[in-house]
Amino acid sequence: xxxxxxxxxxxxxxxxxxxxxxxxxxxxxxxxxxxxxxxxxxxxxxxxxxxxxxxxxxxxxxxxxxxxxxxxxxxxxxxxxxxxxxxxxxxxxxxxxxxxxxxxxxxxxxxxxxxx
Amino acid sequence: xxxxxxxxxxxxxxxxxxxxxxxxxxxxxxxxxxxxxxxxxxxxxxxxxxxxxxxxxxxxxxxxxxxxxxxxxxxxxxxxxxxxxxxxxxxxxxxxxxxxxxxxxxxxxxxxx
Numbered sequence: 001x002x003x004x005x006x007x008x009x010x011x012x013x014x015x016x017x018x019x020x021x022x023x024x025x026x027x028x029x030x031x032x033x034x035x036x037x038x039x040x041x042x043x044x045x046x047x048x049x050x051x052x053x054x055x056x057x058x059x060x061x062x063x064x065x066x067x068x069x070x071x072x073x074x075x076x077x078x079x080x081x082x083x084x085x086x087x088x089x090x091x092x093x094x095x096x097x098x099x100x101x102x103x104x105x106x107x108x109x110x111x112x113x114x115x116x
Numbered sequence: 117x118x119x120x121x122x123x124x125x126x127x128x129x130x131x132x133x134x135x136x137x138x139x140x141x142x143x144x145x146x147x148x149x150x151x152x153x154x155x156x157x158x159x160x161x162x163x164x165x166x167x168x169x170x171x172x173x174x175x176x177x178x179x180x181x182x183x184x185x186x187x188x189x190x191x192x193x194x195x196x197x198x199x200x201x202x203x204x205x206x207x208x209x210x211x212x213x214x215x216x217x218x219x220x221x222x223x224x225x226x227x228x229x
Contacts, residue, residue, distance in 0.1 A: 108158050
């Protein structure tokens, strides 16, 4: 069974600084997607960034970028120029891209605090 | 463009009761997935509906059932509620073509007493 592990229950960062959230996963599949979702106190899960496993280039969305290391099964999220609005729970998630699998498998999350 | 909506936002039930949660997908989306998020945990996949049929199911008992209507909206039903069913229930919608991108609703907070 696929598992997603987020080893940092909590992280904090100063406003305008950079923070990296860690995620590792375990799978025997070769084709899959990886995601970072943000869940603020409003509870709405928001997609931050997505990575296809077959792409070697790391995905980037404005201040958010990932470091995808397929061999190491590692998928970290870097947030640059942190803003107060980035404070939230961040979840790493995995989905098989082939066959009849359609579900997201989530980690337990990392709570990010942004200090002014 | 309306996003995913869920109702109700909060719900309190007692053990043994039954509950129905509702979800309207994002405009144009035809696939609905349901997730259970216990306090302090990541969401767990319950099941997914497409073309009014359950297409995939997670590790949840038969007390959890669902339905998808012709307009793609969906219901999650839970029978014989247990205290452990207390959680945030999230609905996510997607397109069959492009199912990897799931858009979540704000969730329904269920408390079982």
